[in-house]
Amino acid sequence: MPSMKVVIFRCGEEEYAIPVERVVSIEKVERINRIPHLPDYVLGLTRIRSELIPILDFEQILYHHPANSSEAKMIVVQVDDFIFGLVVLEAKEILDIEEDQLKQVGLVNYAKTQYFSAVANLENRMITLVSPDVLVDTLDGIKEIKAYLKSLTEEELQEIM
Numbered sequence: 001m002p003s004m005k006v007v008i009f010r011c012g013e014e015e016y017a018i019p020v021e022r023v024v025s026i027e028k029v030e031r032i033n034r035i036p037h038l039p040d041y042v043l044g045l046t047r048i049r050s051e052l053i054p055i056l057d058f059e060q061i062l063y064h065h066p067a068n069s070s071e072a073k074m075i076v077v078q079v080d081d082f083i084f085g086l087v088v089l090e091a092k093e094i095l096d097i098e099e100d101q102l103k104q105v106g107l108v109n110y111a112k113t114q115y116f117s118a119v120a121n122l123e124n125r126m127i128t129l130v131s132p133d134v135l136v137d138t139l140d141g142i143k144e145i146k147a148y149l150k151s152l153t154e155e156e157l158q159e160i161m
Contacts, residue, residue: 002098002099003096003097003098003099004019004096004097004099004102005019005020005021005094005095005096006018006019006020006094006095006097006120006127006129007019007020007023007026007075007091007093007094008091008092008093008094008095008127009058009073009075009088009089009090009091009092010088010089010090010092011058011059011062011063011067011088011089012059012062012063012089014128015092015125015126015127015128016058016088016127016128016129016130017095017097017120017127017128017129017130018075018077018086018129018130018132019129019132020094022077022078022079022132022133023075023076023077024048024076024077024078024083025048025075025076026073026074026075026076026091027048027073027074027076027085028073028074029055029072029073029074029087030046031046032044032045032046032055033045033046038054038141038145039139039140039141040060041056041057041060041061041139042054042055042056042057042141042145043055043056043057043066043087046085048076048083048085051083052149052152053076053083053084053085053149054084054085054145054149055074055084055085055087056084056085056086056087056139057087058086058087058088059087059088059089061135061139067087067088067089071089071090072087072088072089072090073087073088073089073090073091074086074087074088075088075091077132079132079133079136080133082136082146084136086132095127097120097122097127101120101121101122102118102119102120102121102129103118103119103120103121104117104118114134114138115130115131115132115134115135115138116128116129116130116131117129117130117131117134
């Protein structure tokens with residue numbers, strides 16, 4: 001039976017998962033340079049291993065309030081040539097989910113939740129699978145942020161950071 005390895009994390013009271021092959025690392029939320037006029041789900045920019053990346057607040061994306069927790073973690077995610085940090089309340093575990101435990105959700109047809117690809121219906125928990133590819137393609141303003149980061153010269157990067 002084919003299975004999928006995922007990183008489980010929490011936002012609100014719910015559990016979510018991202019395929020482990022998309023996860024670069026899990027970090028503590030440290031220094032974030034706030035940038036004015038960005039969408040409210042973008043906390044700012046930070047540098048991870050000399051790479052300047054935008055930090056997205058998944059709690060803000062889902063529930064329209066910031067992840068106010070000193071325990072918050074940042075899952076560093078890579079989609080094609082774009083790397084971003086996803087701030088979540090807690091990064092819990094890596095889990096193998098069997099394909100027969102995954103149910104496709106009708107919510108992918110709903111414009112605001114297209115990035116939910118499936119729900120894992122496990123014995124005593126439900127975990128919503130997030131497609132990071134779809135997430136970064138459906139968020140308002142993300143294309144401009146990607147373009148902005150690509151356009152920066154090394155000198156401009158040094159000034160920002």
